[in-house]
Amino acid sequence: MPMAMNAGSIWADVLARHGDRPAVRDDDGTTISFAQILEIAADFTRQLGPRRLIFLRTASSAASVAAWLALLASDHAVLAIEHDLAPERLAALVGLYRPDAIIDPQGATTPGRSDILGGTTLHPDLAVLLSTSGSTGSPKLARFTAAALLANAAAIADYLGLGPYERPFLALPTSYSYGMSIINSHALVGACIEVTAHGVMQAEFWDGLSSRAATSLAGVPFHYDAIRRLGMDRLATPTLTTLTQAGGKLPAPVAARYAEWAAANGRRFITMYGQTEAGPRLTWLPPEHLASHAGAIGLPIPGVSIDLIAADGGVITAPGVAGEMRCSSPAVMMGYAHDAADLARGDDLGGVLMTGDLASRDTDGILSITGRASRMIKLFGTRVNLDDIDAQLARMDVPGVAFGQDDQMRILIEAGDPETVRAALIAAFSFPPRGLLVKAVASLPRAASGKLLYGALGDAWEAAT
Known part of the structure; x- marks a missing residue:
């Protein structure tokens, strides 16, 4: 051989x-x-x-x-x-x-x-x-x-x-x-x-x-x-x-x-x-x-x-x-x-x-x-796992979730200043600033069980100021 x-x-x-x-x-x-x-x-x-x-x-x-x-x-x-x-x-x-x-x-x-x-x-x-x-x-x-x-x-x-x-x-x-x-x-x-x-x-x-x-x-x-x-x-x-x-x-x-x-x-x-x-x-x-x-x-x-x-x-x-x-x-x-x-x-x-x-x-x-079928988006050509973003929010002690579409990542948070959180994420991941938006809501949409309702995140984003 x-x-x-x-x-x-x-x-x-x-x-x-x-x-x-x-x-x-x-x-x-x-x-x-x-x-x-x-x-x-x-x-x-x-x-x-x-x-x-x-x-x-x-x-x-x-x-x-x-x-x-x-x-x-x-x-x-x-x-x-x-x-x-x-x-x-x-x-x-x-x-x-x-x-x-x-x-x-x-x-x-x-x-x-x-x-x-x-x-x-x-x-x-x-x-x-x-x-x-x-x-x-x-x-x-x-x-x-x-x-x-x-x-x-x-x-x-x-x-x-x-x-x-x-x-x-x-x-x-x-x-x-x-x-x-x-x-x-x-x-x-x-x-x-x-x-x-x-x-x-x-x-x-x-x-x-x-x-x-x-x-x-x-x-x-x-x-x-x-x-x-x-x-x-x-x-x-x-x-x-x-x-x-x-x-x-x-x-x-x-x-x-x-x-x-x-x-x-x-x-x-x-x-x-x-x-x-x-x-x-x-x-x-x-x-x-x-x-x-x-x-x-x-x-x-x-x-x-x-x-x-x-x-x-x-x-x-x-x-x-x-x-x-x-x-x-x-x-x-x-x-x-x-x-x-x-x-x-x-x-x-x-x-x-x-x-x-x-x-x-x-x-x-x-x-x-x-x-x-998975939580992935492309941010100006870079593949991003949204679970990684959620994990970083947790490390920052910020209740929040990432979602969105190619070239536009959206972050909903329940606590904290949106601009401060946005700046921290850009620094942590070297994201292009134009691709990341953050809004604050009183509470994230959840089922009675406490499970996050991903399908409702879009409506929650539109309702947020």
């Missing part, structure tokens, strides 16, 4: 194929090649020894992206976290999972610090941990093998037709599964990732998009709504051929507007759907279907199959009937981790994921989301 590869061998082989080709370049012009990334991986092993649990604090720089790829190509297991994650959230993650080192965006390591506990037992196949709830720093993590992320990267490269000539303009963080998938899929084909720390509202963003000859741009609904308001003529850079969107549902009229613009200007606008737990991409809407199916999530990507499951557990075959999406994919996570002990676990899911999202399929086989 052949000897099994270590967790990073398959990614090391991928990077080695591209030699001295540039892998990543940032706003300062710093350029790092694939060969240099493999040297960084070797340095990490020399500094840290074999097979460690590493936290990587990510930033929008060439050094940060290179560190991510180097760790992916090593035998270490890595959790990518946002550089501006609130200190108390980072401390909680460190205490819970006991990493052996934290690596900052410039590649410096911090082994031996008093708050770095170490000693966590890792399953031999574990390569990557991803946060399931974006900037909340939720202790619930998704566990992945290196092969799973490679499978998703290969599928993305397939349906997008990626090649080494691509120059994706990346403003999304590495710690966000969408941003990670852009890095992985382009590294797979030997493309150079043009990473930027600038946002779409800054002139430097648009200058960089043009001067660095970007071929593609990825964004969440917030980005595309902002670009529409700024003027879509900003996208008229000659080298820019592909726009991709994920991270939440783009309103159908906005999607239709981009479909019209793309068709008129010889570009591709591609909407996609995924979940962090799926590595992350699951479906895509081919551009030829966008005009007639604006707002739909499309078709399964290569290697993925999707069934719609009725409440009784049966598989729905009739068009137009909604059910929970059950996805089979080689990129599905091994399972969740809630603490360090879970990092020794094997594959709990066998490549099958119940998404918690409800969808229907039309006569063309195209899927559309109809609702959610």
Whole structure:
């Protein structure tokens, strides 16, 4: 029987194929090649020894992206976290999972610090941990093998037709599964990732998009709504051929507007759907279907199959009937981790994921989301577990509950000053202020049993001053 590869061998082989080709370049012009990334991986092993649990604090720089790829190509297991994650959230993650080192965006390591506990037992196949709830720093993590992320990267490269000539303009963080998938899929084909720390509202963003000859741009609904308001003529850079969107549902009229613009200007606008737990991409809407199916999530990507499951557990075959999406994919996570002990676990899911999202399929086989079965929203592209917000309110000794919809989280509280609570939540979770609203009520709607009536929260919000 052949000897099994270590967790990073398959990614090391991928990077080695591209030699001295540039892998990543940032706003300062710093350029790092694939060969240099493999040297960084070797340095990490020399500094840290074999097979460690590493936290990587990510930033929008060439050094940060290179560190991510180097760790992916090593035998270490890595959790990518946002550089501006609130200190108390980072401390909680460190205490819970006991990493052996934290690596900052410039590649410096911090082994031996008093708050770095170490000693966590890792399953031999574990390569990557991803946060399931974006900037909340939720202790619930998704566990992945290196092969799973490679499978998703290969599928993305397939349906997008990626090649080494691509120059994706990346403003999304590495710690966000969408941003990670852009890095992985382009590294797979030997493309150079043009990473930027600038946002779409800054002139430097648009200058960089043009001067660095970007071929593609990825964004969440917030980005595309902002670009529409700024003027879509900003996208008229000659080298820019592909726009991709994920991270939440783009309103159908906005999607239709981009479909019209793309068709008129010889570009591709591609909407996609995924979940962090799926590595992350699951479906895509081919551009030829966008005009007639604006707002739909499309078709399964290569290697993925999707069934719609009725409440009784049966598989729905009739068009137009909604059910929970059950996805089979080689990129599905091994399972969740809630603490360090879970990092020794094997594959709990066998490549099958119940998404918690409800969808229907039309006569063309195209899927559309109809609702959610869980308490998750997307806040400007970041997936947020509302239970995490409720838990923070409890820690603040504020009776309250979070609810709402994509890009607008609402908090009802029974005690305290709404503006004080709002400021505290923004500070704790690094939320964009425009996405969070807080109101006070005399009492939250509850049943006689004392159970919170989630269905009545909307009416209570409207009645509140």
